[in-house]
Amino acid sequence: QVQLVESGGGSVQAGGSQRLSCAASGYTYSSYCMGWFRQAPGKEREGVAVMDSDGTTIYADSVKDRFTISKDNAKNTLLLQMNSLKPEDTAMYYCAAAPLACPCSGGYCYQNDFPYWGQGIQVTVSS
Numbered sequence: 001q002v003q004l005v006e007s008g009g010g011s012v013q014a015g016g017s018q019r020l021s022c023a024a025s026g027y028t029y030s031s032y033c034m035g036w037f038r039q040a041p042g043k044e045r046e047g048v049a050v051m052d053s054d055g056t057t058i059y060a061d062s063v064k065d066r067f068t069i070s071k072d073n074a075k076n077t078l079l080l081q082m083n084s085l086k087p088e089d090t091a092m093y094y095c096a097a098a099p100l101a102c103p104c105s106g107g108y109c110y111q112n113d114f115p116y117w118g119q120g121i122q123v124t125v126s127s
Helices: none
Strands: 003-007 010-013 018-025 032-039 046-051 057-059 067-072 077-082 091-099 121-126
Touching: 003 091, 018 032, 018 091, 018 121, 032 067, 032 077, 046 067, 046 077, 057 067
Parallel strands: 010 121
Antiparallel strands: 003 018, 018 077, 032 046, 032 091, 046 057, 067 077, 091 121
16 A cells, blocks of 8 residues: 655745655555645646656746655655745645656646555745
8 A cells, every 4th residue: 555644744934944754655665656746725736846756847937946755765755855944935845656667748748647655734024
């Protein structure tokens, strides 16, 4: 059974940094596409960053040069380092996984094709 468990959220002031972790279990972690998505109040869930099994990454324009996605394969953990945080980064952040290649095209990832999701973790950035 695939399980994804996020940790590391909380409150931070604008300009600060935070790191999210996603502990994965129940599948061959290294061969999966892994990603982070977020949903702000009143808005649709959107892609933040994904990493394919070969290390290829895709970032949303809004987080490029501020966020970094990475994997610790030894610990089966997906990480999201968030720097220079802005109030508009406030959202519930979700970890997601899809088998084999990332279901993305032209910089857009199809959330419905990620079958596995964590429960989400809140990140709040105050001004």
